[in-house]
Amino acid sequence: MNKEACWAAQILGIPCVGIMTTAGPGSLRSATLEWMEKMGYTTERCLKERRAYQPLLEAVDRLRAKYGLEIELDEEMAPVGMSVVAKQSALTLVTTVDFLADPLSPELEKIYEEAQTEFVFVGPLLDKAGAKRAAGHKFQKEAESTRGLEPPAETAREAGRKVIFASMGTVITGDGPEVGWASHMSVDGVFQGLTGKELCQAAWGGLFDAFGTDSADAGPLLLVSLGPQPDALENLVAPANAACLPVMPQVDILKEGVDLFLTHGGQNSFMESLSTGSPVVVCPGFADQPVNAQKAVQLGVGLQIERPMCDLSEASQVAAKYRCDVAAALQEVHGNPEFKTKANECSSKMQSAGALANSGHESSEMNSTSGRNGCSNQGFLRKAEGYRRTTH
Known part of the structure; x- marks a missing residue:
């Protein structure tokens, strides 16, 4: 376009x-x-x-x-x-x-x-099997290679454990000067709200608070796609049951089946979640993401936590509250099977509409x-x- x-x-x-x-x-x-x-x-x-x-x-x-x-x-x-x-x-x-x-x-x-x-x-453009989603728009240096590193989702499934996946997308974790990792939102030339880093870390922190355990084999397996920034987990301690990597094969993970997807609500991620029947908690950043977050609520497939706006002096308190709100939303969606039911209904409607023809299903008009x-x-x-x- x-x-x-x-x-x-x-x-x-x-x-x-x-x-x-x-x-x-x-x-x-x-x-x-x-x-x-x-x-x-x-x-x-x-x-x-x-x-x-x-x-x-x-x-x-x-x-x-x-x-x-x-x-x-x-x-x-x-x-x-x-x-x-x-x-x-x-x-x-x-x-x-x-x-x-x-x-x-x-x-x-x-x-x-x-x-x-x-x-x-x-219909949605779904990645081929094995494709890794780009690890953010990194302008200064290449992200570290993750070849050979795969999240242990299949093993967790075989053990009967729940799997929860988190990804905040490629732009907000990247180096973009307006909506990237170190960027605030600008309102009339005045910076407000949380940086991309603060927003992502608050979302990940909410995930850790809601489902983190002291044992790698206890609780749900938490898969976190961090993006390319070297300070992605700075001041955050990932629990023992979390696997955190710069990049992960997002479509493969969603196709295998996750019990919950923490997402920024970008159009690709949102369509992938719906096509695989994954309930969501959406933490939108900008552009079409807030609209998709509202649509997730309207469809009954998940909840949204709106990006907070505030004076920069209040950022730490606002981030702490945002972290709590994310944790509460994750627990609510995870504990209510109706969200999964609605997500499965959306997946079925998309398949009957021919939306998954480019991912190996039969094509329709x-x-x-x-x-x-x-x-x-x-x-x-x-x-x-x-x-x-x-x-x-």
């Missing part, structure tokens, strides 16, 4: 196909509104600042003059969540199933209908929506021919 790639396709007069890896075309509006609310922004303010940003105005003018591109200054903000790339692509593949997609507002649905925008739901337009080769080429006439 890269704008520059879409523009290049327009200039060359060839079809452009997008891949939307969030919860459908309605997800962009949901995530943007959630972010603006947390940051204290309004649509009007975003538009005002965008229209006044001189480097942007100059860049748009250059692109219009050199390539004849029709670029609207207010794109994606008027209305909020409108995907310019999807609107201009011949087809957009959506990596979820339709019943899990965020709803489209009537305004957006009308715009996509008039543009004859086509969306095809192809894809679901398409575009103001309910079907897909055809003529449709794929229609927009490309229009671009060719416009730009040549």
